[in-house]
Amino acid sequence: MHTPDKIDIREVSPRDGFQSLAGFIPTDHKLHIIDLLVRAGVKEIEATSFVSPKAVPQLKDAAELMSRLPRQDIVRAALVANLRGAQDAVAAGVDQLVMVISASEAHNRANVRCSIAQSVKNLDAIFPVARENGVVVNGAIAVAFGCPYQGDVPEGDVSSLVQEFYERGASSVILADTTGMASPRRIDGMVRTFIHGFPGCRFTLHLHNNRGTAMANLLAGLLAGARSFDTALGGIGGCPNVPLAAGNLATEDVVFMLEDMGVETGIDLEKIIQAAVELEKVVGFTLPGQVMKSGPRLARVMAGLEPCYSSRRRAGR
Numbered sequence: 001m002h003t004p005d006k007i008d009i010r011e012v013s014p015r016d017g018f019q020s021l022a023g024f025i026p027t028d029h030k031l032h033i034i035d036l037l038v039r040a041g042v043k044e045i046e047a048t049s050f051v052s053p054k055a056v057p058q059l060k061d062a063a064e065l066m067s068r069l070p071r072q073d074i075v076r077a078a079l080v081a082n083l084r085g086a087q088d089a090v091a092a093g094v095d096q097l098v099m100v101i102s103a104s105e106a107h108n109r110a111n112v113r114c115s116i117a118q119s120v121k122n123l124d125a126i127f128p129v130a131r132e133n134g135v136v137v138n139g140a141i142a143v144a145f146g147c148p149y150q151g152d153v154p155e156g157d158v159s160s161l162v163q164e165f166y167e168r169g170a171s172s173v174i175l176a177d178t179t180g181m182a183s184p185r186r187i188d189g190m191v192r193t194f195i196h197g198f199p200g201c202r203f204t205l206h207l208h209n210n211r212g213t214a215m216a217n218l219l220a221g222l223l224a225g226a227r228s229f230d231t232a233l234g235g236i237g238g239c240p241n242v243p244l245a246a247g248n249l250a251t252e253d254v255v256f257m258l259e260d261m262g263v264e265t266g267i268d269l270e271k272i273i274q275a276a277v278e279l280e281k282v283v284g285f286t287l288p289g290q291v292m293k294s295g296p297r298l299a300r301v302m303a304g305l306e307p308c309y310s311s312r313r314r315a316g317r
C-alpha cells in the first residue's frame with residue numbers, strides 16, 4: 001500500500017460541530033475543548049465562522065472566541081461567506097480565512113444567499129484584504145461531490161471554482177462532501193485530476209458520513225494523493241434538527257486508523273480520545289465517534305483490564 005509518511009489534519013469541530021447544535025455552547029466551554037485539542041497536538045483549527053449571528057446564533061461569539069484563542073503553534077482559521085465576514089475575521093486576528101462557495105447554484109443560494117457568480121466576484125475584494133493583513137485564504141467548495149438540491153455536480157463546475165481560487169493565489173482548496181454523497185470512485189477521480197491540474201495546491205477533503213462512506217472516502221483520497229483532511233472531534237456535525245445524525249469523520253477515528261497504517265498525524269490518540277469524551281459531556285448526547293467508545297488498539301483495554309474510555313462503554317456490550 002503506497003501511503004505517505006504524514007498528513008495534515010484540520011480540526012473543524014468548533015465551527016462545523018457547534019454550528020450543528022440546536023443551542024449555544026458557552027464560549028468558555030468551546031475554549032476548554034479547543035485547549036484539549038491543542039494539547040492533543042492539533043495544529044490547524046477552524047474555530048468559528050464570521051457570518052450573521054441571526055443566521056447562525058451558535059457562533060455569535062466569533063470575535064470573542066477568536067480573541068481568546070491560544071496564539072502560538074496553531075493556525076486559527078475561520079469560515080466566511082462574503083467580504084463583510086472576511087473583514088470581521090481579519091479584524092479579529094485570524095491566521096486563515098476559509099471562503100466557502102458551493103458548486104451548485106441552488107446550494108449556494110440556500111447556504112450563503114447569493115449566486116455563485118456573486119460569490120466569485122466577492123473573491124476580488126476578499127483576497128486583497130487578506131493579503132494586506134498577512135492572512136492566508138483557503139478556498140472551500142461545498143457540495144463538490146453531490147448536492148441535495150441538484151443531485152450530481154459536474155466535475156467541471158467544481159474545477160472552475162478551484163480555478164477561481166487558484167488563480168487568485170489560494171494555496172489550499174477544501175473539497176467538501178457536505179451531505180455525504182461521495183463514494184471512493186468519485187473521490188479518487190477528482191483528487192487525481194485536480195492534483196495533476198493545479199500543481200502546488202494543497203487539496204483538503206472534508207467528508208461527512210451521512211451514508212457511511214466517509215472513512216472509505218478518506219482512504220481513497222489518501223491513496224489518490226490527498227494529504228490534508230478535515231475532521232471533527234467525536235464525529236460531531238450534521239443536522240441541527242437531528243442530534244444523532246452522522247456528522248464529520250471523527251478526528252480520533254482517523255488518527256487511530258492512519259497512525260496504525262504508519263501515517264503520522266501529529267496527534268496523540270489517547271489525548272484526543274479524552275478530548276472527545278469531554279466534548280460528549282459538553283454537548284450532552286452520545287457522539288458518533290467509534291474509537292472513543294472502543295479505545296485504542298491495546299490488549300489491556302480490549303481485554304477489559306483498563307478502564308473504559310467513554311462513559312457509555314460497557315464491558316461485553
Ligand code: ZN
Nearest residue numbers: 016178206237
Ligand atoms: Zn461540514
